[in-house]
Each structure stands twice: as C-alpha cells, then as structure tokens.
Amino acid sequence: MNKKKNHITQTFLKSFHINTVLGDMIAIADENALYLLEFSNRKNIDTQIQQLQIKANATIVPGKNNTLDLVEHELGLYFAGKLKNFSVPVQFLGTPFQHKAWAALQTVPYGNTYSYAQEAAIIGDKNACRAVAHANSVNKIAIVVPCHRIIKTNGDLCGYAGGIERKQWLINHEKQNNN
Secondary structure, eight states: OOOOOOOOOOEEEEEEEEEETTEEEEEEEOSSOEEEEEETTSTTHHHHHHHHHHHTTEEEEEOOOHHHHHHHHHHHHHHTTOOSSOOOOBOOOSOHHHHHHHHHHTTSOTTOOEEHHHHHHHTTOTTOHHHHHHHHHTOOBTTTSOGGGEEOTTSOOOOOTTOHHHHHHHHHHHHHTOO
16 A cells, blocks of 8 residues: 655745844845845844744755845845845745735835825725734835835834834935935
8 A cells, every 4th residue: 555645845944144234134035035034133033033934834044045145235235325126036925915015015116105005005905004004014024025115194104123213214215315
C-alpha cells in the first residue's frame, strides 16, 4: 500500500539590519520579495516577526540576499532624496481587503498626502475609512508601502507605528525633494 506524504514547504527568509537617518530598521526577505521592513524599535516588533514566521511558514535567519541588497540600496537613495519610487518587490500577507488597502497606498504619489477617506475611495468604498486605517496600522513594509503619506482629513498627523516624529520627517523629506 502506497501512502502519499504531505509535504509542507518551509520558506527560509533572511533578516538584515539597515541603518538609516531615522534609526535602525530590520528588513526580512527571500530572493523574490520583501516581507517586512520596520523600525527596529517599533512597539511589538518581536510579535510582528513571530506572526510573519507563522503566516509565511518561514524560518528567519540572519543574512543577506538580492532583495535585501536592493532594499538597502533603494533606502539609501530615498533618504538622499534621489529615489521617489521603490522597485523592490513586496510580498503582502494579509486579508484581501488589506491587500487592496496596501496596494492603494502604493498609488499615493511621492511628496503628497492623502486622507483615509481618499484612500478608501481609491479602493472603491468611501465608507471604509476605519477599515483602511486598521489595514494601514498592520502594514509591515514601512516607507516602501508608504502609509506615512496618509493623514486625517483635517490635515493632522496620526497613527504611524514608527512614531509621529518619523511620519512628520518623512512627509517633510518628500515635500522638500519633490522636484
């Protein structure tokens, strides 16, 4: 009697720390895509990494690969004011609604800010402001997926896991370099 074995594929992701002008960031990726880019001192970063391991069925090991080399290079250009659009491929792990919200974030032009209501309209549900805000709060790919560009309708800053000071810095940096 032949029994078929079920093999669950294990993913191996590499993690690497990148020093930026706003502080140390941790990047986690495989050869094909970036899974996480967060400030190392973000609240609950260890929980974020554990959740990534579970959702991706991954083992995370220190090291570098082509994706991490690319994100490090592009972050350097971004912080130097020389890069407006990232080319590093990203891997989203979330609900279909979260995928739509994160894709909408990537349409917000460099140097601009949109409200949560504008982002909700992009995904086709102008009443989904709170759901969009929640999706943005669980975005695991800071800067590359630019949730820092989303503000309140009245222009106030709010809700950036990397800290409001960093959000303000990123918005100012992009406005100064948007020529």
